[in-house]
Amino acid sequence: MPGLEDLYREIILDHYRSPRNRGELAPPAVRAEGHNPLCGDEIQVYLDVKDGIVTDIKIGGQGCSISQSSASMMSAAVKGKPIAEIRNLVRRFKNMMSIEEDDESTPPLDESKPLGDLEALRGVVKFPVRIKCATLAWNTLLDGLDQSI
Amino acid sequence: MSFDPIVVKKDFPLLEREINGRSIVYLDSANTSQKPRQVIDAMSRFTETSYAPINRSAYQLAAESTDAFEAARAAVRRFINAPKVQEVIFTKNATEALNLVAQSWGVANLRAGDAILLTHMEHHANIVPWHMLAAERGVELRWVPLTADGLLDLTNLPTLLDGAKIFSFTAMSNVLGTLTPVRQLVDAAHAAGAIAIVDGCQYVPHNPTDVQAWGADFVAFSSHKLCGPSGIGVLWGRETLLEEMPPFLGGGNMIADVRLDGFSCAELPAKFEAGTPAITEAVGMHAAISYLSSLGMDNVRAHEVEVTTYAIDKLKTRYGDDITIHGPVDPAVRGATLSFKFKDVHPHDVSQVLDQSNVCVRAGHHCAKPLMKLLGANATARASFYIYNSTADADALADALANAGDLFGF
Numbered sequence: 001m002p003g004l005e006d007l008y009r010e011i012i013l014d015h016y017r018s019p020r021n022r023g024e025l026a027p028p029a030v031r032a033e034g035h036n037p038l039c040g041d042e043i044q045v046y047l048d049v050k051d052g053i054v055t056d057i058k059i060g061g062q063g064c065s066i067s068q069s070s071a072s073m074m075s076a077a078v079k080g081k082p083i084a085e086i087r088n089l090v091r092r093f094k095n096m097m098s099i100e101e102d103d104e105s106t107p108p109l110d111e112s113k114p115l116g117d118l119e120a121l122r123g124v125v126k127f128p129v130r131i132k133c134a135t136l137a138w139n140t141l142l143d144g145l146d147q148s149i
Numbered sequence: 150m151s152f153d154p155i156v157v158k159k160d161f162p163l164l165e166r167e168i169n170g171r172s173i174v175y176l177d178s179a180n181t182s183q184k185p186r187q188v189i190d191a192m193s194r195f196t197e198t199s200y201a202p203i204n205r206s207a208y209q210l211a212a213e214s215t216d217a218f219e220a221a222r223a224a225v226r227r228f229i230n231a232p233k234v235q236e237v238i239f240t241k242n243a244t245e246a247l248n249l250v251a252q253s254w255g256v257a258n259l260r261a262g263d264a265i266l267l268t269h270m271e272h273h274a275n276i277v278p279w280h281m282l283a284a285e286r287g288v289e290l291r292w293v294p295l296t297a298d299g300l301l302d303l304t305n306l307p308t309l310l311d312g313a314k315i316f317s318f319t320a321m322s323n324v325l326g327t328l329t330p331v332r333q334l335v336d337a338a339h340a341a342g343a344i345a346i347v348d349g350c351q352y353v354p355h356n357p358t359d360v361q362a363w364g365a366d367f368v369a370f371s372s373h374k375l376c377g378p379s380g381i382g383v384l385w386g387r388e389t390l391l392e393e394m395p396p397f398l399g400g401g402n403m404i405a406d407v408r409l410d411g412f413s414c415a416e417l418p419a420k421f422e423a424g425t426p427a428i429t430e431a432v433g434m435h436a437a438i439s440y441l442s443s444l445g446m447d448n449v450r451a452h453e454v455e456v457t458t459y460a461i462d463k464l465k466t467r468y469g470d471d472i473t474i475h476g477p478v479d480p481a482v483r484g485a486t487l488s489f490k491f492k493d494v495h496p497h498d499v500s501q502v503l504d505q506s507n508v509c510v511r512a513g514h515h516c517a518k519p520l521m522k523l524l525g526a527n528a529t530a531r532a533s534f535y536i537y538n539s540t541a542d543a544d545a546l547a548d549a550l551a552n553a554g555d556l557f558g559f
Contacts, residue, residue: 003505004505004556008556039513039527040513040521040527041497041527041528062527063495063527064496064497065495065497065498065557068495127501130497130501133497
């Protein structure tokens with residue numbers, strides 16, 4: 001059995017204790033909501049999108065350390081980035097979570113940039129039940145990006 | 150207490166298993182219970198020697214299979230003291246049993262403007278079927294609120310029941326552990342002209358059950374929570390009501406006659422048992438009922454009061470205000486299901502840390518989201534005790550919790 005240190009890395013606990021980009025954005029910001037039907041966790045992702053760039057992002061809701069830290073790291077990673085780059089990052093993150101892509105027509109992944117803090121979540125794969133916690137924010141982000149078009 | 154949980158535990162092969170060299174502390178029986186050797190053996194033996202279709206073939210094997218299936222029904226009747234064996238309907242689970250009542254009795258008897266009364270502590274299985282019916286029929290759903298200590302607040306019960314045709318409620322909350330005053334609620338329903346439906350999922354496996362003493366009209370429960378297999382549940386209903394009701398699912402076994410221009414229904418209980426039922430599972434449920442009956446349901450209840458009292462005391466003594474146990478503190482009005490909040494550690498994280506010590510608890514909304522909202526939580530951690538849990542398991546829970554405190558100590 002993998003140890004808890006594989007899951008609860010210090011950087012994850014740091015993002016959980018001090019979440020980045022918490023709050024709300026007023027309309028016309030996009031608001032997307034995600035639920036984990038298994039545990040009842042909820043998340044809201046607010047996006048300001050201008051000229052194809054996510055200029056601001058805020059995260060609301062509540063959840064466990066994995067879902068909250070994943071959301072916090074995600075917000076830091078996507079803020080100020082172009083949508084195309086963010087979509088690439090979402091795919092890389094889901095790959096890291098062992099989630100297979102269902103659309104074979106997607107362009108090849110660009111893995112040239114380091115994942116940074118997000119690497120810390122790699123250990124979640126060893127705890128399959130928690131993968132849904134880690135990906136909740138990312139799926140909600142995708143929802144928000146789709147709405148912003 | 151006339152049985153020793155340590156001895157009982159030896160009957161459960163899975164609980165002999167070790168993970169990483171440590172034994173399993175299974176505290177998730179409110180979710181589903183483990184199975185004793187007696188149940189596993191009964192199902193294997195039946196499959197190896199007597200399995201055949203029921204109710205439709207003349208050969209000896211088929212007769213043996215039918216007899217075994219009907220013996221299970223008779224065992225259920227005795228277990229809940231139902232007046233008549235044909236009032237015991239086998240379903241897929243308790244959820245299907247409640248859907249059966251909603252779609253059969255409900256559709257036949259409810260009209261726009263009628264009301265259905267539920268409580269704030271129901272499982273989704275006793276909420277969603279009524280939402281579905283309410284949307285279909287233009288029926289109003291009402292809710293019995295809770296007191297601060299997790300009991301039903303019955304102050305306005307007569308008003309809530311005014312105009313209600315159905316009062317459906319749990320005999321024991323799967324989150325709070327609260328035991329509800331079933332007889333009192335049934336009487337109030339009847340006084341208002343409503344039928345009374347009891348969700349017995351959490352109650353029946355842990356307490357002596359007498360549907361006649363309750364005076365209820367329908368009672369639903371499942372096999373898998375009382376040491377039997379999954380895939381089979383029970384709806385008990387009053388014969389007079391079941392007779393009047395239209396069938397639920399159509400198909401083989403539930404018919405007396407089928408013609409090109411229509412069909413007629415079989416007698417009870419076949420009328421509500423369309424298709425090939427869970428035959429082997431019925432045999433397993435029979436074995437589970439025999440097993441529990443040999444322990445004695447009064448003893449099961451007494452054991453659970455003892456272990457619950459111990460666990461609450463242990464957790465409160467050790468952790469004080471760092472732990473909040475939801476629901477009533479008095480073991481006399483609660484079962485052995487303890488939902489709790491530990492410091493500010495999220496229940497998923499609590500459960501993950503406990504898992505390192507092989508302590509199995511549920512974390513989540515427990516299929517009771519309206520109640521969760523009332524508790525101001527999206528989720529709780531829940532430890533539930535059964536016949537194979539001793540006070541040592543409560544100690545293991547308390548010890549393992551310390552790790553969560555260490556890791557998330559902020």
